[in-house]
Amino acid sequence: MRFYTYLFLTLLMFGCQNSAADKNAEPEITNTSKANSLPPQKSETKAQVPALNEEYINWDSVRINGKLPMVTKTTALFNLIGKPDSITDPNMSDVCVSYYYKDFKYAYLNNTKIEIYGDTAVVSSLDFRKGSELKLKTPTYTFDKNTSLESLEKFFPVSVKEKYELNVYGIGKTVAVSIPTSKEPSDDSWLLLFLNGKLIRLDYYLPC
Incomplete structure (x- = not known):
């Protein structure tokens, strides 16, 4: 009787040990690759460099009447093209953009x-x-005033090809041609306005 009792206790203890060992066992790993658990990485792309302008008129190269640049001394300019018809103080809140970011006056001479x-x-x-x-x-x-759209096309065919209609205050419908001010892309440009095929105005255009 003692033998059977001893045998029963021995089998009971052996079963408990196996059960404890199962609980402490490491869980099964189904995926050992960390990379597989991460989202796919985006491929890096190089930033596109804007193309250089085929045609342009360098801002620093132009001369009014062949003598003065677009930015010059006030007295020298008036001596060259004449005294202004009027000088006004603009409402700065209505000014879209100006060459310098400070107060200024507008001078007008035959528009x-x-x-x-x-x-x-x-x-x-x-x-x-x-x-x-x-x-x-x-x-x-x-x-x-003798510059025609036809003659301009011989020197700036790409720019003239992209001409467009522009309704200008005080003038009406014109044909506009935009020419860059440098070989490198920039926001500013020369804006040429034609009426009946002839150049009537040239603006140094700065976007707002």
Whole structure:
């Protein structure tokens, strides 16, 4: 009887040990690759570099009547093209953009518009109407009242090809041609306005 009792206790203890061992066993690992548990990585792409302009008129190369740059001394400009018809103080809250970020005055001479910063003048618009003798000369081309859309196309075919209609206050519908101011892409440009095939105005255009 003692033998059977001893045998029963021995089997009971052996079963408990196996049960404890099963509880302490490491869980089964079904995926040993950490990389497989991460989301797929996006491939890196290089930033696209804007293409250089095929045609442009360098801002620093132009001369008013072949003599003065677009930014010059106020007295020198008035001596060259004449005294303004009027000088006004603009409402700065209505000004979309200006060459310098400070107060200035507008000077007008036969619809040519100039920003006056004391002794510094910035020509923002040249008007070639009303018998104007104004010219804007570049190293390879001269803009004046005789400039036609047809002649411009020979020097700037890409820009003229992209011409568009523009309704201008005080003038009406015009044909507009935009020409970059440098080989490198930038926001500013030359805006040429044509009426009946002839150049009537040239603006240095700065977007708002």
